[in-house]
Amino acid sequence: MSLPLSGLTVLDLTHVLAGPFCALTLADLGARVIKVERPGSGDDTRAFPPFKDGKSGYFAAINHSKKSIALDLKKEADRAIFDRLLARADVLLENFRPGVLDRLGYGWTDVHAANPALVYGSVSGYGQTGPDARRPAYDMIAQARGGVMSVTGEPGRGPVRAGASVGDIAAGMYLTQGVLAALYDRQRTGLGRRVDVSMLDSQLAILEHALAITTVTGKAPGPTGSRHPSIAPFESFQASDGFFVIAAGNDVLFEKLCLVLDLPVADDPRFATNAARVTNVRLLKRLIEAVTLDQTRAHWVAKLTAAGVPASQIQSLDQVLKDPQIAARNMVVDVLDRNGRAAFKAAGNPIKLSDAEDRTTRAPAPELDGNRGEILRWLDEG
Amino acid sequence: MSLPLSGLTVLDLTHVLAGPFCALTLADLGARVIKVERPGSGDDTRAFPPFKDGKSGYFAAINHSKKSIALDLKKEADRAIFDRLLARADVLLENFRPGVLDRLGYGWTDVHAANPALVYGSVSGYGQTGPDARRPAYDMIAQARGGVMSVTGEPGRGPVRAGASVGDIAAGMYLTQGVLAALYDRQRTGLGRRVDVSMLDSQLAILEHALAITTVTGKAPGPTGSRHPSIAPFESFQASDGFFVIAAGNDVLFEKLCLVLDLPVADDPRFATNAARVTNVRLLKRLIEAVTLDQTRAHWVAKLTAAGVPASQIQSLDQVLKDPQIAARNMVVDVLDRNGRAAFKAAGNPIKLSDAEDRTTRAPAPELDGNRGEILRWLDEG
Numbered sequence: 001m002s003l004p005l006s007g008l009t010v011l012d013l014t015h016v017l018a019g020p021f022c023a024l025t026l027a028d029l030g031a032r033v034i035k036v037e038r039p040g041s042g043d044d045t046r047a048f049p050p051f052k053d054g055k056s057g058y059f060a061a062i063n064h065s066k067k068s069i070a071l072d073l074k075k076e077a078d079r080a081i082f083d084r085l086l087a088r089a090d091v092l093l094e095n096f097r098p099g100v101l102d103r104l105g106y107g108w109t110d111v112h113a114a115n116p117a118l119v120y121g122s123v124s125g126y127g128q129t130g131p132d133a134r135r136p137a138y139d140m141i142a143q144a145r146g147g148v149m150s151v152t153g154e155p156g157r158g159p160v161r162a163g164a165s166v167g168d169i170a171a172g173m174y175l176t177q178g179v180l181a182a183l184y185d186r187q188r189t190g191l192g193r194r195v196d197v198s199m200l201d202s203q204l205a206i207l208e209h210a211l212a213i214t215t216v217t218g219k220a221p222g223p224t225g226s227r228h229p230s231i232a233p234f235e236s237f238q239a240s241d242g243f244f245v246i247a248a249g250n251d252v253l254f255e256k257l258c259l260v261l262d263l264p265v266a267d268d269p270r271f272a273t274n275a276a277r278v279t280n281v282r283l284l285k286r287l288i289e290a291v292t293l294d295q296t297r298a299h300w301v302a303k304l305t306a307a308g309v310p311a312s313q314i315q316s317l318d319q320v321l322k323d324p325q326i327a328a329r330n331m332v333v334d335v336l337d338r339n340g341r342a343a344f345k346a347a348g349n350p351i352k353l354s355d356a357e358d359r360t361t362r363a364p365a366p367e368l369d370g371n372r373g374e375i376l377r378w379l380d381e382g
Numbered sequence: 383m384s385l386p387l388s389g390l391t392v393l394d395l396t397h398v399l400a401g402p403f404c405a406l407t408l409a410d411l412g413a414r415v416i417k418v419e420r421p422g423s424g425d426d427t428r429a430f431p432p433f434k435d436g437k438s439g440y441f442a443a444i445n446h447s448k449k450s451i452a453l454d455l456k457k458e459a460d461r462a463i464f465d466r467l468l469a470r471a472d473v474l475l476e477n478f479r480p481g482v483l484d485r486l487g488y489g490w491t492d493v494h495a496a497n498p499a500l501v502y503g504s505v506s507g508y509g510q511t512g513p514d515a516r517r518p519a520y521d522m523i524a525q526a527r528g529g530v531m532s533v534t535g536e537p538g539r540g541p542v543r544a545g546a547s548v549g550d551i552a553a554g555m556y557l558t559q560g561v562l563a564a565l566y567d568r569q570r571t572g573l574g575r576r577v578d579v580s581m582l583d584s585q586l587a588i589l590e591h592a593l594a595i596t597t598v599t600g601k602a603p604g605p606t607g608s609r610h611p612s613i614a615p616f617e618s619f620q621a622s623d624g625f626f627v628i629a630a631g632n633d634v635l636f637e638k639l640c641l642v643l644d645l646p647v648a649d650d651p652r653f654a655t656n657a658a659r660v661t662n663v664r665l666l667k668r669l670i671e672a673v674t675l676d677q678t679r680a681h682w683v684a685k686l687t688a689a690g691v692p693a694s695q696i697q698s699l700d701q702v703l704k705d706p707q708i709a710a711r712n713m714v715v716d717v718l719d720r721n722g723r724a725a726f727k728a729a730g731n732p733i734k735l736s737d738a739e740d741r742t743t744r745a746p747a748p749e750l751d752g753n754r755g756e757i758l759r760w761l762d763e764g
Contacts, residue, residue: 004563005566021590048612050595050598050599108736129710130706130707132707138629138631138692140627141627141693144618144694145694148546149608150545150698151545151699152546154535158607159618162534162546163605164533164544164585164588164589165590174733176559178733180559181386181387181562187570195733195735196735197732198711202732203546204703205713205731208443208729210699211443211703211727212442213439213699216434218700220698220700221699234520236526243541245522247522249520305517310519310523314526314531316604318596318600319529321586321597325509326582328513329508345593346590349587350553350579350580350587352509352577352578352580356575
């Protein structure tokens with residue numbers, strides 16, 4: 001049993017979310033991640049709520065399993081340590097504004113010359129090139145400028161953001177993919193590559209449907225609430241005690257839905273094909289809700305699921321964490337403290353691999369500079 | 383100049399979005415992707431609108447650069463071809479319901495025995511294990527059951543889905559990461575692995591903030607509209623002609639914002655720290671909008687940006703596609719037709735790599751079974 005990236009060392013200069021999320025996946029896949037933080041306060045997320053016993057649960061959820069050393073890259077003595085770490089690292093991750101690391105003498109060109117095998121992964125708001133390369137960005141800005149907000153929410157009302165931080169996370173995941181591809185590549189060539197990922201680019205890359213609609217029809221789509229833009233019935237509906245979703249994606253499923261609801265409209269020309277159902281989607285929704293308002297969400301989800309019609313409760317996070325399927329998949333793990341006791345929770349690794357242990361616990365999120373001694377000893381042994 | 387996955391062959395049995403999105407990234411990174419489709423109608427998305435000259439722009443946006451052969455895995459002659467393809471492939475991707483490929487004799491155990499170096503990537507609604515493994519899922523269901531819908535939308539109103547298909551795409555991206563890690567790993571061991579990714583698991587994995595809040599406070603978060611749950615001011619605001627976002631993440635940026643708006647509240651104890659601003663967020667929003675309603679979005683975004691305060695228009699997809707930063711990053715590419723003419727548009731590759739050409743065009747989305755001859759000749763040469 002082994003993890004695919006065991007034996008690799010990732011030197012992680014990133015902070016907040018996009019970069020640390022990438023480093024987290026690399027750690028879950030077996031790499032040793034050394035988080036290099038600025039002295040004093042370290043990664044900003046150490047100060048993000050919620051707190052438990054004075055420690056951030058947010059920081060723990062995404063920085064468990066990593067080691068920390070605090071280094072000031074403007075100080076000679078710390079640079080000397082960083083140079084030694086660079087020489088031993090397989091991957092460097094950074095999310096500074098483009099130009100910052102170059103001015104410190106640790107830009108791609110300098111590092112590649114000193115360590116040609118190193119994979120150099122950069123994530124930033126807008127990328128290393130282009131007119132806005134040096135601007136800062138945040139998840140909110142990426143979702144707004146990148147088009148995700150324009151298709152999220154209810155028609156006719158103000159824009160809303162996707163509640164998951166997709167602006168940061170899509171970029172973090174593309175960085176991970178680029179780094180892994182570069183690691184594969186260097187085994188053949190002996191040479192590392194620079195990976196350059198932009199939060200803005202990443203938003204467009206995950207909007208394939210909106211891109212297709214806009215470029216073919218000439219008209220950009222807007223938000224559609226909970227409704228799928230081109231399949232019906234495929235949205236949320238009201239039950240007696242709240243909302244649930246039905247995803248009846250074809251005529252067969254729609255017929256089964258009509259049977260379960262005792263709503264004899266399967267052959268009605270206004271609803272007999274998907275195209276017709278989409279045309280008459282508001283009437284269809286009101287007809288369905290006329291029935292579903294009479295019973296609970298649990299009632300309808302059970303009956304529809306039993307009949308083979310995809311349906312689901314709209315689960316809040318406490319429900320998700322207790323979902324039997326999530327538990328069976330080991331998707332909620334314990335982040336230990338330094339005494340080996342469960343201190344925080346984190347998501348499990350969604351990449352399940354054969355011949356790899358899928359652990360139920362994670363090593364602690366590090367104290368700021370908490371692994372300095374261990375790291376310096378490792379350098380000395382090297 | 384080279385792409386990291388050049389020389390690799392991916393045999394792609396997936397259809398619709400999660401799997402094809404993974405295969406798309408592998409193609410953009412240089413792999414040759416052979417899409418094995420069912421005879422007759424092929425991938426369902428060939429029938430998804432919007433259409434141009436009878437072809438789906440949706441299918442083109444996510445299936446460009448791939449080759450297609452139509453095979454019925456229940457027919458002897460087609461299985462013989464598939465077996466020969468398997469023997470030459472580096473990666474197999476599939477998104478059937480767990481059990482389907484096993485019954486056809488192409489499950490992980492069978493395939494691994496015949497081709498121990500093959501990387502076998504599976505994505506499904508719920509994963510290969512657990513009580514719901516054999517249930518179908520869709521993006522809508524994953525977003526609902528996985529918690530994303532519970533944190534998206536406006537407080538007090540019905541749930542909405544994230545407008546990007548994050549239910550499918552997060553899973554597709556985790557599949558890509560698992561496949562790439564397995565490819566790296568097999569160069570050391572000579573052995574492939576099975577990668578098992580679930581749409582439901584992937585939703586929880588991207589909800590790090592909601593998970594931390596729920597597990598530390600005991601209370602699951604709800605939707606917050608466009609507002610960041612723990613930083614203020616960090617949301618959308620109304621201008622004279624629509625909404626825009628401001629992301630003033632700390633006290634320094636808030637002071638600059640107050641100067642630009644001529645709103646002398648930076649030292650007001652109700653707004654002097656982030657915690658205070660979060661407490662008084664609704665009052666703060668109304669004060670800011672009292673000013674911003676007087677001028678256009680473009681006016682405010684320009685002034686705030688010039689002052690160093692992150693702000694952005696909420697761009698619709700047509701605006702995104704014309705964004706100068708997006709253009710500078712080559713993020714809108716032409717999908718050619720068989721005559722080499724630009725037929726459709728697709729997102730560029732957001733993974734920018736050194737020493738790799740970042741092309742402005744893509745090879746066509748294949749006709750169903752359109753590359754049979756070429757593929758069979760390749761097998762014969764093998």
